[in-house]
Amino acid sequence: MATLVKMPKIGLSDESAIIAKWYKKKGEQVKAGEVLFTIETDKSTFDVEAEADGTLLDVFFNEGDEVPVLTDVGVIGSEGEDISSITTGQGKPESQAATQKLQIPEAESIKPEVSSKETVEKAYPDLAEAEENGIIKISPRARNLAERAGVDFRFTSPTGPEGRIIERDILALIEKGPVFTPAAKEEYLKSGLDLQVSEGTGVGGRITTGDLQKNSEEQKVEKEASMAAKGLEKQETVQKSVIEGPQQALQYKEVKFTNIRKVIARNMMNSLSTTAQLTHHATFDATEILAYREKIKAAGEKYGLENITLNDMVLYAVSRTLLNHPDLNAHLVGETMMVFENVHLGVAIDTERGLMVPTIFNANLKSLNEISREVKELAEQCRKGSINPDYLKGGTFTVTNLGPLDVEHFTPILNPPQTGILGVCSITYKPRLVNGQYEYYPAMGLSLTFDHRAVDGAPAARFLKDLKTNLENFSLLLAR
Structure with a gap:
């Protein structure tokens, strides 16, 4: 009988982890106790061992993917065993595919030619309907990448033909943010929160549910302060300093912060x-x-x-x-x-x-x-x-x-x-x-x-x- 391999829950508050490396490939033999893959949290790495002997029949996520804890990431069984009953055509368990579907709040209908984030949220209850009505144009590769990475592709600037979102647009969005953990993404879409943070405290700068709560509290404080200061004029003075002298070429290299440094x-x-x-x-x-x-x-x-x-x-x-x-x-x-x-x-x-x-x-x-x-x-x-x-x-x-x-x-x-x-x-x-x-x-x-x-x-x-x-x-x- 096939045995599902799950993403372990290392810490009590962990929402997800990144698959850093697979040590076994689909179709290879594994033994109980052998290291299957390594996962990475924001401060630690862990080796995940196989719990059963057999063949690695399928792998549901690739290296670099962020996966919610306790989610199935692969399956071990006998060679040639039929596992179609526990996987979809895309190679992911049915329960996982269902959880990745975006739920966008319903509201009044608007002009279909507009493709902003606000328009999509107000017009259609889910992503499929939005795409069918031409509000969102996105390639399948780009959509799959956005779902795996935990980004909201409505923040992208499309560069494909006829305003279509393509894979490079999603890659650019991952680079600049915001990127969510799966739990935070679901909460964000349900809340309709005005997001004012592009980087969170999760793995790789991902926005967590805690970051959303803090963002909500900060907006509440800002609103109260704005109401208290209503009617007062604010003046800002911008000072610019100009350094005169010969320009010299300085040699340097850019070193990006690691996750833990962030x-x-x-x-x-x-x-x-x-x-x-x-x-x-x-x-x-x-x-x-x-x-x-x-x-x-x-x-x-x-x-x-x-x-x-x-x-x-x-x-x-x-x-x-x-x-x-x-x-x-x-x-x-x-x-x-x-x-x-x-x-x-x-x-x-x-x-x-x-x-x-x-x-x-x-x-x-x-x-x-x-x-x-x-x-x-x-x-x-x-x-x-x-x-x-x-x-x-x-x-x-x-x-x-x-x-x-x-x-x-x-x-x-x-x-x-x-x-x-x-x-x-x-x-x-x-x-x-x-x-x-x-x-x-x-x-x-x-x-x-x-x-x-x-x-x-x-x-x-x-x-x-x-x-x-x-x-x-x-x-x-x-x-x-």
Whole structure:
């Protein structure tokens, strides 16, 4: 009996994923456990294995196609087995073909010679009727490509004969956007929303249902602001600067942002534009944690311990200290604080693809050795690009460490809706007066950025002071 191969649901909130590569071709033999294809989300890649022995009888999607989760992407069965009952003439399951049909709201009829997006939406309840009446002229190849890519071809500028939309028009639309996830596309067509965003937060910049909700809320705010400002004149002054001098030819190359770089860029801009960020800097005497680190290096293997680092110790101390400072172990959503009972610690990881922040859930309930082990596992998964997306969210506080890169102090940027993020800096040697004599001690820097809307300067400073005390008396902290 034939076995359908489905697009897996990796993260709880994933709507779709892109097929990056097929390792088996139609007609080839496969065995259970063999890698069939690789999928890509916005931050990770995963290998999907075959669940049954047999022949790959059909493949419903190509490399580069975005596919909704839990959708059939292929079928495995016995060689020569009849699978016509589960596929259409186009090689896709009937249920999938049905879901790809566009539903366009009904309204009053208009002149059939106009082919704008607004005209099509108002005139006909579905795409087939619009095409039959000559409103939309689109080639089959272009239509199929638009459906697979998740774009609304009504945004295209036709370049084919007699105003016909052809494949190159769809390719141009994919390049400039907007491109939707399947779920978002369906919601957009039903809502009649005036789309004011050309790029979203999904895979490859695709617009998700979350982006549509945010767009709707922004339009509501803009409408209210416009009504409040009615009757007031606005003047804009455009200043132009002219640089005079000889023109010199500059050699350069253009490097487009990767998907993860786009996500990072959007998140950073959103963080700085929507929060009131302030940073406190402090240092602590790292003598005790350095001594503890030397003990771990000398005898850790004997006791079955991980290679516990200074950063692991900071994470442990943060997870305990935050319990006494709940406003920093919280999310600020609108004008409501969500204060968490346990500490879900985000840890910034540097990878070749860009910065990733996996979460150690319930860090305050884990031992130093458990935290050290989990950080290493999550970091390795991030660098391989195989981390479960559910581990890239849910953090209540973040720690980022630039100490190994000799950074003495810096200003970390918040990860909204979190209210705090701690930067860990390098160790420098500073003098201090002891019994009338100056001596040098290892001083480690800490940089705490917090959202001043939720936390005032004094409470933030008290957190840093408590953290400093815990780190300077690390052995006592472990004994609690």
